[in-house]
Amino acid sequence: MDVNKWNEHSTYDGLRGVLDPNDKKGSKNILLNEIHWNAIKEGLEKDPPKRLLDFGCGIGRLARDISELGITYNGVDRSPEMIRKAQEIHSGSMLDFRSYDGKVLPFDDESFDAVLSCGVFQYLVGTADFELVLSEIHRILKPDGQLIMIEQASGSGATSGTVQRTATERDYITALVPQFKIHSTKCVRVKNLSEKANSMIRSPLIPRFLFKYFVASLAKEEKRRIKAMSMQEVATYPYYDFLMVTRKSRDWKLDAATSTTKGLAQTTTHKA
Numbered sequence: 131m132d133v134n135k136w137n138e139h140s141t142y143d144g145l146r147g148v149l150d151p152n153d154k155k156g157s158k159n160i161l162l163n164e165i166h167w168n169a170i171k172e173g174l175e176k177d178p179p180k181r182l183l184d185f186g187c188g189i190g191r192l193a194r195d196i197s198e199l200g201i202t203y204n205g206v207d208r209s210p211e212m213i214r215k216a217q218e219i220h221s222g223s224m225l226d227f228r229s230y231d232g233k234v235l236p237f238d239d240e241s242f243d244a245v246l247s248c249g250v251f252q253y254l255v256g257t258a259d260f261e262l263v264l265s266e267i268h269r270i271l272k273p274d275g276q277l278i279m280i281e282q283a284s285g286s287g288a289t290s291g292t293v294q295r296t297a298t299e300r301d302y303i304t305a306l307v308p309q310f311k312i313h314s315t316k317c318v319r320v321k322n323l324s325e326k327a328n329s330m331i332r333s334p335l336i337p338r339f340l341f342k343y344f345v346a347s348l349a350k351e352e353k354r355r356i357k358a359m360s361m362q363e364v365a366t367y368p369y370y371d372f373l374m375v376t377r378k379s380r381d382w383k384l385d386a387a388t389s390t391t392k393g394l395a396q397t398t399t400h401k402a
């Protein structure tokens with residue numbers, strides 16, 4: 131993982147550092163944020179966790195919304211500059227943001243009901259770091275705890291400008307099982323937004339401050355559009371965002387023979 135890259139992204143304005151860095155006007159990112167939050171909220175409201183870890187929280191764009199649902203929020207990120215900015219944005223709140231060294235999560239075993247990864251695993255799946263990250267998330271989750279993610283998957287095998295990987299949904303599932311059981315998965319956004327959304331995003335007549343008034347209805351229209359698509363149609367897009375809900379598998383234990391992370395996970399304890 132390139133810490134310098136994410137430190138630099140933390141200096142971008144608005145949501146550009148954590149969503150589309152090319153969206154200078156800012157309207158597209160407002161819509162993406164709304165689409166992500168609607169999908170996450172739906173899952174959280176169905177089975178509300180008491181305490182949630184936002185893994186790779188960035189500037190904490192989802193922190194306030196999550197805590198307003200009555201959920202105790204903790205955020206960690208590998209980039210110290212993202213954490214510094216998150217703390218600055220949310221100064222005066224009870225929200226907790228901490229740096230993560232990429233090895234051991236600074237929390238006790240079985241201390242979270244849910245972990246959220248939004249736009250983070252897409253950079254890790256298929257890398258050597260992923261096994262360690264996953265075993266740490268498994269360790270801090272309570273039995274049956276949820277791992278919820280919104281990540282980019284490749285449909286037709288292409289990469290996007292920001293995510294230079296071609297992981298398919300199947301690749302994510304293969305990487306998560308057997309530590310986690312897959313509960314549900316659904317597409318929440320395809321690469322191309324509707325023509326209407328695109329023209330409103332680009333229109334010089336609708337500046338960013340005005341766009342906010344249209345975003346709720348546009349997000350609802352996008353949801354309806356995606357819902358009407360078959361998985362075959364979704365897979366024709368170069369990439370799409372999907373929401374996956376998984377549960378910690380109780381039976382899975384770190385295996386000394388197959389894991390390089392056993393020593394770390396078993397000999398280190400942390401206070402939350």
Ligand SMILES: C[S@@+](CC[C@H](N)C(=O)[O-])C[C@H]1O[C@@H](n2cnc3c(N)ncnc32)[C@H](O)[C@@H]1O
Nearest residue numbers: 131136148186187188191207208209248249250
């Ligand atoms: C695209 S941003 C998403 C931020 C946030 N989740 C959001 O949705 O707004 C990806 C974030 O993942 C963080 N990240 C990347 N690799 C990580 C790792 N191995 N452990 C923790 N954070 C990581 C980056 O520093 C960056 O803040």
